[in-house]
Amino acid sequence: MPIHFDPPNEDPPIPLPLHDGECNSAPNLSTLIPSFHPIDPKGSAAPQARRPKNDDDLFEDEPKFKKFIDAIVNLIKSILSDDAKLSAFTIKICTDLIDAYPSKNVMVVAEGVNHVAEFSGVEKRRAECPITFGSWGYTIYLFDGGRFDLQGVGGYRNWCFNGNYTRSGNHVDFSPRIADVPGSEAVYVCNAIKNGVEQSLFAYYKDWKTAGNGRLPDSHVTIKNPGTVLWEGNTWSGRFGDGNVFTCSVDKNGDKVPNGSIAGTSKNSFHGFTLRKDWPHVLYSTDGWAVTTLYYCI
DSSP states (O other): OOOOOSOTTOOOOOOOOTTOSOOTTSOOHHHHOTTOOOOOTTSOOOGGGOOOTTOTTTTTOHHHHHHHHHHHHHHHTTOOOHHHHHHHHHHHHHHHHHHHOTTOEEEEEETTSOEEEEEESOEEEEEEEEOSSSEEEEEEEEESEEEEEEOSOOSTTTEEEESSEEEETTEEEEOOOGGGSOOOOEEEEEEEEETTEEEEEEEEESSGGGOSTTOOOSEEEEEESSSOOOOBTOEEEEEOTTSOEEEEEEOTTGGGSOTTSEEEEEEOSSOEEEEEEEEEEEEEEETTEEEEEEEEEO
16 A cells, blocks of 8 residues: 555646646656656657657566666666655656557556546556655556546656546546547537537548647538437438548447547548547537537547
């Protein structure tokens, strides 16, 4: 059982942004560890601080994983404070693994801290960080998407995560790290509402990287107006202005799977897409319509 250094009323930490080794509420590892070179927002770092990308067997290969953890332990051993050492340990694991696995999310949580993790494509490892008296154990999750609820005390020494996420307090929703996939077209499966009137539609983006932050789609097609369709357990098609027909078939329980998980199939007139459950949020607004994404197809 780890020792909790956090006072009970401490606010949960603000997690690290994707590919950013610094954070307002995170310890400055460059100050704590002279040899630590933080990863900058673009993802670059000094050679000695960076693991090779796509090191696919690092997490699966026991000797390599042990060597990876031992290197971090050796790097932070000069930190005198157990509190700071444990925080540096979780942050360094996150920054290194997020760089080594461009398509994965990372969660590190202390053993004994109550939590609920519902992840897809998940792999799990255990690691220990030596402290003044004994060691502190951690569970490391490497995964595609899903959700996580922290039910215990926060603080970087108790949890740290990195990837493509949306956070509300101690609840975190993760989507696949499509931000690290080359730009490609995407279709969002949506419902919209305006003054109590609803409709269902497909929203198309030539490059999914332009989606989000309220940006309007390059094209859209209405599936039903007024009213919404039952997406789950049914197949729906729509013809865009250029004549391209998009079809999606959401699984019957597609709305029950973790965010980021595959929830059905989809295709247009030329090729197939991977349909995944999105976390419901307003994708964009236009002419009084608030358009909420339910699934995305890439």
